[in-house]
Amino acid sequence: MTLSVVIPLYNEEENIQLLHERLRNALDPLAQEYEILFVDDGSTDRSLSLLEKIQADDKRVIVLSLRRNFGQTAAFAAGFDFARGDVVVTMDGDLQNDPTDIPKLLEMIKDNDLVSGWRKQRKDPFFTRRLPSIIANWLISKVTGVKLHDYGCSLKAYRREVIKNLKLYGEMHRFIPAVASWYGVRVAEVETVHHPRLHGKSKYGISRTIKVVLDLITVKFLQSFSTKPIQFFGPVGLLIGFLGFLILLYLTIDKLFFGNPIGGRPLILLGALLIIVGIQLIGMGLLGEMLVRVYHESQRKPIYVMKKILGPESK
Ligand code: UDP
Numbered sequence: 001m002t003l004s005v006v007i008p009l010y011n012e013e014e015n016i017q018l019l020h021e022r023l024r025n026a027l028d029p030l031a032q033e034y035e036i037l038f039v040d041d042g043s044t045d046r047s048l049s050l051l052e053k054i055q056a057d058d059k060r061v062i063v064l065s066l067r068r069n070f071g072q073t074a075a076f077a078a079g080f081d082f083a084r085g086d087v088v089v090t091m092d093g094d095l096q097n098d099p100t101d102i103p104k105l106l107e108m109i110k111d112n113d114l115v116s117g118w119r120k121q122r123k124d125p126f127f128t129r130r131l132p133s134i135i136a137n138w139l140i141s142k143v144t145g146v147k148l149h150d151y152g153c154s155l156k157a158y159r160r161e162v163i164k165n166l167k168l169y170g171e172m173h174r175f176i177p178a179v180a181s182w183y184g185v186r187v188a189e190v191e192t193v194h195h196p197r198l199h200g201k202s203k204y205g206i207s208r209t210i211k212v213v214l215d216l217i218t219v220k221f222l223q224s225f226s227t228k229p230i231q232f233f234g235p236v237g238l239l240i241g242f243l244g245f246l247i248l249l250y251l252t253i254d255k256l257f258f259g260n261p262i263g264g265r266p267l268i269l270l271g272a273l274l275i276i277v278g279i280q281l282i283g284m285g286l287l288g289e290m291l292v293r294v295y296h297e298s299q300r301k302p303i304y305v306m307k308k309i310l311g312p313e314s315k
């Protein structure tokens with residue numbers, strides 16, 4: 001079993017040297033082949049030149065330097081694309097995660113496909129970081145149905161197959177366990193230590209919570225309806241349209257049988273509006289259906305995920 005460690009770095013000049021030392025101290029005794037992929041996410045400080053120095057001395061280090069700051073999720077994605085290990089471990093580059101936890105994750109990955117760290121004693125400010133993330137974690141576990149304590153912990157281990165099938169966008173890296181478990185991947189959680197940030201500044205504030213919530217809506221929508229959008233828009237459209245129909249029917253009867261004038265009644269507007277909205281929603285569902293077909297058929301994307309193939313065809 002070979003190991004790749006993927007670490008996104010954005011302006012972490014004070015941490016890089018020590019990070020590399022601690023990684024070596026944790027990984028060398030494992031008697032396991034490994035590589036470390038440092039992903040420089042467009043740092044504007046000395047991070048890249050420090051990484052270049054480290055790489056010159058240590059051939060197990062690979063440095064990927066992104067042209068500008070694309071964000072942590074994109075940096076992870078870059079690392080995943082270049083990782084060659086059977087197991088891929090991700091962690092933060094600010095020394096808040098501890099490389100000494102890696103052996104624990106490797107032990108757990110033997111019986112699982114994805115192991116996620118849980119910062120039980122998290123060392124971050126309460127109001128701006130821990131409180132929002134308590135709410136976010138609660139929400140994510142309710143919405144996705146995948147029960148973890150700490151989705152935001154970067155320290156995770158993946159079997160290679162898990163990440164090679166994955167496309168990441170936005171702030172999606174925290175949803176990998178949820179998405180993966182919908183695919184049938186075995187997910188486990190393990191307690192890990194967490195340290196306060198000693199050098200450099202945190203790159204995130206409270207605004208990230210909003211991005212996470214929006215991404216959660218996307219993920220949930222894609223999970224439930226990405227292959228059947230008419231099932232999502234259809235029922236709402238039918239219901240609203242039917243309501244509009246009932247209203248207009250009532251008004252028609254009122255006019256025809258009781259001779260009441262209906263032209264000036266607000267209800268007629270509501271009825272017409274509901275019918276139009278209902279038709280629009282069903283139309284959106286049908287458009288969605290066409291998009292799904294174009295997406296899957298033009299790219300020959302299957303609607304299933306294969307684990308392995310046994311038999312003469314297998315590679
Ligand atoms: N990071 C990154 N690109 C960014 C922001 C952050 O690669 O745009 C890296 C950062 O260098 C660190 C990790 O992601 O290694 C976590 O960032 P940070 O410590 O700021 O987040 P926090 O621990 O405060 O959630």
Ligand code: MG
Pocket residue numbers: 092094096197202
């Ligand atoms: Mg941090």
